[in-house]
Every structure is written in C-alpha cells, then in structure tokens.
Amino acid sequence: MNLIFLGPPGAGKGTTAVKISDFFQIPHISTGDLFRGHIKNQTELGRQVKSIMDQGELVPDEITIEMVRQRLREPDSTKGYILDGFPRTIHQAEALESFSRPTAVIDFELRDETIIRRLSGRRIAPSSGRVYHIDFNPPKVEGRCDVTGEELIQRPDDRPEAIQHRLKVYKKRTAPLIDFYRKKELLFPLNVEKPPSEVFEEVKKLVQNHSS
Ligand code: ADP
Numbered sequence: 001m002n003l004i005f006l007g008p009p010g011a012g013k014g015t016t017a018v019k020i021s022d023f024f025q026i027p028h029i030s031t032g033d034l035f036r037g038h039i040k041n042q043t044e045l046g047r048q049v050k051s052i053m054d055q056g057e058l059v060p061d062e063i064t065i066e067m068v069r070q071r072l073r074e075p076d077s078t079k080g081y082i083l084d085g086f087p088r089t090i091h092q093a094e095a096l097e098s099f100s101r102p103t104a105v106i107d108f109e110l111r112d113e114t115i116i117r118r119l120s121g122r123r124i125a126p127s128s129g130r131v132y133h134i135d136f137n138p139p140k141v142e143g144r145c146d147v148t149g150e151e152l153i154q155r156p157d158d159r160p161e162a163i164q165h166r167l168k169v170y171k172k173r174t175a176p177l178i179d180f181y182r183k184k185e186l187l188f189p190l191n192v193e194k195p196p197s198e199v200f201e202e203v204k205k206l207v208q209n210h211s212s
Pocket residue numbers: 008009010014031032033035052053054056057058059060064084085086087088089092157166
C-alpha cells in the first residue's frame with residue numbers, strides 16, 4: 001500500500017495522513033515536515049532550503065528526490081507508506097518510479113477560496129508539527145498546543161503573499177501530476193470540502209477497497 005496524497009497546499013493532506021498512518025500502521029512521510037525538521041535542527045540542508053520555503057518556492061528536485069530516496073530506504077516503509085507533499089513536479093514523479101511504485105494516488109480537490117481559508121487560519125506547534133486551525137480545529141486553550149502547551153505559530157509560508165505564490169506554483173508545477181497519474185490509472189479524485197472526519201472515512205474506504 002504505497003499511497004500518494006496529491007493536492008494543493010492547505011487541502012488537508014497532512015491532517016488526513018496522520019489518521020490514515022495510525023489506522024493502517026504505515027509511515028506518514030511529509031517532505032515539508034522533513035525540511036522543517038532540518039531547519040529546526042539547523043542542518044546544512046536546513047540552511048539551504050529555509051529561504052526557498054519561506055517564499056513559497058519549491059526546493060530543487062535533486063535535493064528533494066535524494067531526501068525521499070533515503071527516507072524510503074528505512075525499514076518502516078517496506079510494508080507501505082503515505083507520501084504527503086511528494087512528488088510535486090513531473091521530474092520528481094518520474095524519479096520516484098525508478099525507486100518505488102505508488103499503488104494509489106488520492107487527489108484532494110477543493111476550491112481556491114477554501115484553500116485560502118484553511119491556510120490563513122492554520123497554526124502549528126513548532127516542536128511536534130501538530131496542526132490546528134483557528135476556526136475549524138481550534139486548540140482547547142487559545143494559541144497553545146493541547147499536548148505540550150507550547151505556543152502555536154503561523155508558518156512563514158502561510159502569510160497572505162506566500163499563500164498566493166504557492167497556489168500559482170501548485171497550478172504550474174504540481175497540477176500536471178493529475179494527468180500523469182490518471183494516465184497510469186492510479187488516480188482517485190476526492191472532494192474534500194467536508195469535515196475532516198468525513199474525509200478520513202472516505203480515504204479509508206478508498207484504501208480498503210483498493211488494497212483488497
Ligand atoms: P503544504 O502542507 O502547505 O502543502 P508542505 O509542508 O508540504 O506544504 O511544504 C512546504 C514547503 O516545503 C513547500 O512550499 C516547498 O518549499 C517545500 N517542499 C515540500 N515538499 C516539496 C517537494 N516535493 N518539492 C519541492 N519542495 C517541497
């Protein structure tokens with residue numbers, strides 16, 4: 001069960017991936033989270049990608065592909081994985097074919113105005129990456145993580161200028177993957193303009209039907 005969650009920023013891929021990962025016991029591999037981990041740990045890679053990410057640009061393919069190739073070598077991904085945020089370009093998708101074959105690609109579909117509402121209200125706990133939303137998934141205590149109590153922050157790339165830019169980048173560089181995977185008969189489009197619990201149930205059903 002090698003899953004790809006495809007869709008624009010803010011579609012709810014990460015939120016859903018956490019639950020699907022828990023349910024099916026397969027790792028959730030988010031390239032955005034991996035890069036943010038490098039930035040937090042001040043690695044050389046983190047230094048290379050920070051300003052690119054803050055501006056809402058894509059990290060160069062070679063760097064990203066190599067990071068994923070290494071991650072998929074780890075033993076936990078032998079029985080499957082959820083790739084969230086990768087591939088994001090045709091070149092990345094072609095490279096992935098050379099070291100791992102996806103079994104299903106779930107395409108998260110939603111309107112631009114919904115994307116903007118989800119991204120502008122997103123808040124994260126910096127140490128764990130836990131994701132909240134000021135209206136749709138608020139923490140119990142305003143501005144604080146439910147689990148650690150740490151102060152929630154807004155990602156630099158969730159500021160309005162960066163959001164607009166990321167949407168453009170998505171349409172130009174990532175949306176062509178929809179056709180790429182449709183032609184391979186791996187694409188499962190899903191309307192995600194519904195509560196997170198319903199999105200989870202639908203993805204779960206889709207995965208169960210597809211892997212039996
Ligand atoms: P979102 O969840 O909002 O879609 P991510 O956390 O997936 O955003 O990604 C944040 C940023 O990390 C991207 O805007 C980009 O700069 C970088 N990034 C993540 N995945 C990739 C990728 N596959 N290729 C290039 N850059 C990536």
